[in-house]
Amino acid sequence: MNPIRRRRLLFILLGLLALGIAAALVLLALRQNLQHFVSPSDVKTGQYKIGSRFRLGGVVEEGSFKRRDNSLDVSFVVTDRFETVSVDYLGIMPDLFREGQSVIATGALVDPTHFRAEEILAKHDEKYMPKEVADAIARAKAKNAERQP
Amino acid sequence: MNPLMLWFHKSGSPPEFYRLAGRFQPWLWALALIFGVIGLYLGLLRAPADYLQGESARIMYIHVPSAWMSMFIFAFMAFCGVLALVWHVKISEVLLISAAPIGVGFTAVTLITGSLWGRPTWGTYWEWDARMTSELVLLFLYFGVLGLFHAFDDRRKGARAASLLALIGLVNLPIIHYSVTWWNSLHQGSSINLMTGTSAIDASMLWPLLIMTLASKLWFGASLMQRARVEVIDLESGKDWVQALLPPTAEKPKPQP
Numbered sequence: 341m342n343p344i345r346r347r348r349l350l351f352i353l354l355g356l357l358a359l360g361i362a363a364a365l366v367l368l369a370l371r372q373n374l375q376h377f378v379s380p381s382d383v384k385t386g387q388y389k390i391g392s393r394f395r396l397g398g399v400v401e402e403g404s405f406k407r408r409d410n411s412l413d414v415s416f417v418v419t420d421r422f423e424t425v426s427v428d429y430l431g432i433m434p435d436l437f438r439e440g441q442s443v444i445a446t447g448a449l450v451d452p453t454h455f456r457a458e459e460i461l462a463k464h465d466e467k468y469m470p471k472e473v474a475d476a477i478a479r480a481k482a483k484n485a486e487r488q489p
Numbered sequence: 490m491n492p493l494m495l496w497f498h499k500s501g502s503p504p505e506f507y508r509l510a511g512r513f514q515p516w517l518w519a520l521a522l523i524f525g526v527i528g529l530y531l532g533l534l535r536a537p538a539d540y541l542q543g544e545s546a547r548i549m550y551i552h553v554p555s556a557w558m559s560m561f562i563f564a565f566m567a568f569c570g571v572l573a574l575v576w577h578v579k580i581s582e583v584l585l586i587s588a589a590p591i592g593v594g595f596t597a598v599t600l601i602t603g604s605l606w607g608r609p610t611w612g613t614y615w616e617w618d619a620r621m622t623s624e625l626v627l628l629f630l631y632f633g634v635l636g637l638f639h640a641f642d643d644r645r646k647g648a649r650a651a652s653l654l655a656l657i658g659l660v661n662l663p664i665i666h667y668s669v670t671w672w673n674s675l676h677q678g679s680s681i682n683l684m685t686g687t688s689a690i691d692a693s694m695l696w697p698l699l700i701m702t703l704a705s706k707l708w709f710g711a712s713l714m715q716r717a718r719v720e721v722i723d724l725e726s727g728k729d730w731v732q733a734l735l736p737p738t739a740e741k742p743k744p745q746p
Contacts, residue, residue, distance in 0.1 A: 374619055376674045466678045
């Protein structure tokens with residue numbers, strides 16, 4: 341390689357390296373702000389004041405979903421498997437809302453473990469399978485659970 | 490010189506590139522069309538519906554290959570950018586600038602299909618989460634590359650400026666890819682891990698996706714050849730080999746002084 345080209349290549353590589361470092365630093369500095377939602381464990385630390393708006397995310401605890409009769413009032417518990425926060429919501433739920441799946445609720449705390457949501461979004465995981473396969477997995481899990489009491 | 494390098498150097502000369510691209514182009518179009526039709530048929534009609542999302546998961550067969558292409562094409566542009574900046578390879582400038590509009594197309598398709606998919610599943614058309622925002626930034630980077638190129642009267646200067654932006658924009662690609670692992674986001678994590686070769690997509694749904702991926706790559710190849718041929722003719726319009734392409738009866742433009 342002739343020296344001019346080698347120098348140009350070197351400049352480009354150094355430039356990319358500098359750019360990469362700059363981007364990494366910016367992203368590290370903004371780490372908190374780039375989180376789309378906070379987990380119940382984050383809420384537990386007490387850094388989110390009552391009444392301040394934020395997004396709460398986590399899994400809907402199995403068996404926690406309740407709907408008041410003849411109304412759109414719902415409540416459920418969001419968990420990250422360490423801490424839990426109970427959520428109230430008045431409105432139509434997204435179709436994918438399921439116990440055991442994730443949700444992102446936008447709203448504010450009314451007390452340290454109680455969240456009032458204005459918007460609920462359903463999050464789904466990266467698994468895709470036909471219904472038959474999902475059923476077979478569920479059956480196998482149930483069988484396993486029976487065998488190990 | 491070994492035969493591969495010789496071929497590489499030869500196809501880098503504009504007339505030879507024009508000829509080669511013309512030869513590959515119809516085959517690439519034909520293969521892209523065949524695989525695209527097969528992939529769409531399998532994906533939209535034959536693959537089973539998802540257990541959770543139902544039929545709406547079929548948007549995956551368009552959305553995921555487009556998203557991969559939106560990033561692949563940008564990486565390709567950056568690669569061409571290095572060749573253009575360091576070795577001043579004319580054809581790589583042509584390829585870079587011809588690839589950009591195709592990248593815009595795939596990025597737009599990714600954003601639009603993602604938005605349409607988000608409504609029935611997540612419950613929203615748009616959220617400013619890291620994955621979606623970084624993909625939108627990619628769209629603007631493509632616009633930037635095109636805009637910068639056209640801002641110069643001298644095409645070769647414009648191409649070099651565009652190369653530089655393509656290299657700078659490279660930083661965004663790992664951010665898009667890892668946005669779902671580094672931060673918590675509305676968008677789910679990657680289903681397919683190339684490092685470990687594992688997939689969280691059932692085999693019955695994976696095959697149509699892989700066929701569509703191949704089809705989108707071929708489509709890019711075909712479209713790129715077609716665009717680059719026009720671009721190369723435009724760039725070299727005063728040269729003898731371009732003049733020789735004109736039918737003998739056509740009025741030849743006067744060579745530029």
